[in-house]
Amino acid sequence: MNISPLQAARYQYNPKLPGMLRHGISEICVRSGGATESVADQDKIKALFPNTYGKNEIVFEKGVNTSENKKLTVGVILSGGQAPGGHNVICGLYDALKATNPANVLYGFKGGPSGLLEDDYIIFGDEYINQYRNTGGFDIIGSGRTKLETEEQFAIVVENCRKHGVNALVIIGGDDSNTNAAVLAEYCAAHDTGIQVIGCPKTIDGDLKNEDIECSFGFDTATKTYSEIIGNIERDANSAKKYWHFVKVMGRSASHVALECALQTQPNICLIGEEVAAKKMSLAEIANYIADSVAARAAKGWNFGVAIIPEGIVEFVPEFSVLIAEINELLAGSKADAFNVLPTWEDKYAFIENGLTKQSMAVFALLPQNIQQQLFLERDPHGNVQVSLIESEKLFSALVAENLKARKAAGTYSGKFSPLHHFLGYEGRCAFPSNFDADYCYSLGYNAAMLIQYGFTGYLSKVSNLSKPAEEWVAGGMPITKMMNIERRHGHDKPVIRKALVELEGAPFKYFAEHRDQWAVETSFVYPGAIQYFGPSEVCDLTTRTLALEKA
């Protein structure tokens, strides 16, 4: 067997373009909107991007194509973590380039930004690209996490582009990659290289979102895949009626994934990092909040439930961040030597007790021993605690178990608490893109080709009105600088695209907050099931609950 039946069937799918791009390349013209400015720190951003700042937003519409008919050679890279639909961005880009001029050429630089630096590439042809239509993964050219941000790197990129006659680059990535795309665009413009740079908004985390980006691609498919699995787990919990499932989902800096999954599956508990931070919740408070649900359900005879925990949750807990900082300080540099030579955990524990503040020691003492040990024994090459390794789903179930013990002793709880643990991440980043992501991504790529054809640079390929059918989508471009502000990163001011956190005043969180008390004590599970590609439209074509609520 070479490919699955589904993969063969998905090759036949024709992604839907926005209505305005459906009439053929010769009937796409540009309508200019007003000049733009950055969301904040306008003077600083303007000074950093003299050649690309303040350009007009543009929208494509039906009309005579007025672009210059010249041969285009375009390069494309995939940057960062996988997201379903990346292949379709490249397919859309390829198809539009070939439809514009069969002599146009598309280079794929391999393994992410490093492919551009190392001049490692393939040239796309029909036969190769057809194997990747409507498929998941980034295996078409691979991806990587090398950051493209220094002038030295830019010079190499320009040199490699010139070697192949590449006059435009499309960078498919998250907030950092698009930030770097804007900086590269400015560099190319400032040095009169003639090389245009266009970004495409990718990330399953959903945190590349703003006034101009309704959603990043991949979020729809990944959250549907996680929700399928969570729904299956919920149904299992509700059938066996004896386990509490703690399900950690990917998403370190924002809890969009957790929130979307909660909206789709209505679990008993879903923690939201942004709320934990805003309310300055302690570990004990969070555990108590979960234990309230466990106890209320146990009182009804229901010793089962499902809790969704965002991967990055502990970093949002203020007292925990302080503890981590103290541990990093305590073991910085050569101080670690004195610790490392201590023979037993008991000796090490005494050392820790001595070194931490009273407040942090109280937090540390709360933790289960395996997590205490992990914090001290598994450190990165710089000696820092590896927060991402912390199994927060196990941490919270252990804290809840402690809390319930106290309730049992006090006579306020008499149930059974058997937790099981899951982590959902790699399970969803490379799923076959949903019809929505297949359409959206293909449109982003097609649209990127049009932006190149019309000579734009430093723009993000923008497709909006996404809660409506594809016919009504709006295709165009937005200067990336419009989304930027200045943030402090590693001790320096940097122009960056602002990361979108879950807004506690936004409609998705508010809907969740209005319903969660009921979900916590009732069994209101919803079972989304597997992503469908061929069925009725209400099953196959709807995008996320998050977007529906934001646009309602």
Place this chain on the structure above:
Amino acid sequence: MNISPLQAARYQYNPKLPGMLRHGISEICVRSGGATESVADQDKIKALFPNTYGKNEIVFEKGVNTSENKKLTVGVILSGGQAPGGHNVICGLYDALKATNPANVLYGFKGGPSGLLEDDYIIFGDEYINQYRNTGGFDIIGSGRTKLETEEQFAIVVENCRKHGVNALVIIGGDDSNTNAAVLAEYCAAHDTGIQVIGCPKTIDGDLKNEDIECSFGFDTATKTYSEIIGNIERDANSAKKYWHFVKVMGRSASHVALECALQTQPNICLIGEEVAAKKMSLAEIANYIADSVAARAAKGWNFGVAIIPEGIVEFVPEFSVLIAEINELLAGSKADAFNVLPTWEDKYAFIENGLTKQSMAVFALLPQNIQQQLFLERDPHGNVQVSLIESEKLFSALVAENLKARKAAGTYSGKFSPLHHFLGYEGRCAFPSNFDADYCYSLGYNAAMLIQYGFTGYLSKVSNLSKPAEEWVAGGMPITKMMNIERRHGHDKPVIRKALVELEGAPFKYFAEHRDQWAVETSFVYPGAIQYFGPSEVCDLTTRTLALEKA
């Protein structure tokens, strides 16, 4: 939101019956096959089942229904672990009973066999049952693991049945539950209760399979769901190109699930417990086998891969079973006290070193410390090692890492090995049943009603020819005693249905064995994607690769 769009759409699905059951109840007649005998130990089984042994196999066909027209009151239970399609068995049973005589009544006893003992039940009606059509889970009446096997229990069951006028029971379960169904049927016949008992073959593990049962229900959907996830992980591995994923899949006593997932996804490695046992492989040999693949791929620059590990694998490793037996012996009863008072792990380790044989100590010394500690510190109430808690996916990745260290030192390996771990179990037991399982289960239930109507007892609802379209399926019944033999269980001879292990001479394993060397070093991943319910027939209606190979 109350139900998902997919659930609403699945309510509209009409499960396909075998052709011979499609003409309406009045046109179903019985064709008798020959008398049967048990697969082994015929004299003993016959003596244990004097009233139900040796009956004829029967098949239904189109013809005048000659059964007696009397009102039926039937009870049904779900027994053991969840499997997709259980709801449809009940729906098929209900529909056939109501089509036969609208006055027929179906009781659902709640929470598994205990519902029968505690007389905890619901009476099904259209409105209630319609909410569960073509859905996953066992939440329609719940399930449980109480074993129904003693005369005292049988007497209570008969009493409760008589109270409601129940004249037949349908038991939906695995090999143990169907064994017990046969014993109950014999009891009911011997005591002239007038109560018939029919079994239905359920288990995602795929180990309830024999000459008469082509596959147990749920296996198709569960393995498709796991394969979806494994395929997604494979695509992620092949995109990121930096992780080895160790994926443990459910299945303790047989490796059918692992094998089917391997046939669907073509991973680099899949361990098969039955082969490990047959070849008497040691932990070190298994680790070396995996490390061969890691090293061969690393030599090509591919520091990534996917390995499938069956949940029960360590129990198949002879030296490991010996070690477990020794540990259980070492800590039996009051001997554990001397161990428990030892203050440090070092002291405990010395105690262990003293107590184990040289051979077992060598195996123990190989294990990573967290697993060593788990074996001694987390024991069940009888003081036994909890083998099912052993994280075998982490055990093998740790052993592989050790093996690779030695290769690195010897200069035969210079790659990077970054393992990640997954466990797939609860993710698939309650998925929406595939079209195959929806059809098969509905047919099993419908067929069970026909067996009851025609007065059979001690029969298994049998639907066969399953690798063909449903039109060609063959519906009928088989005396459960035919599948039985005598096995030694807990020191007693017991009549049981023989558990089906993976046959090393069978077509599915042979296909795997012929291809795995190539899969180990190439990247031959196949990405099945999510289960589809509405698309082209080759995507939606095909059942497992295992069955296709067995029937080829």
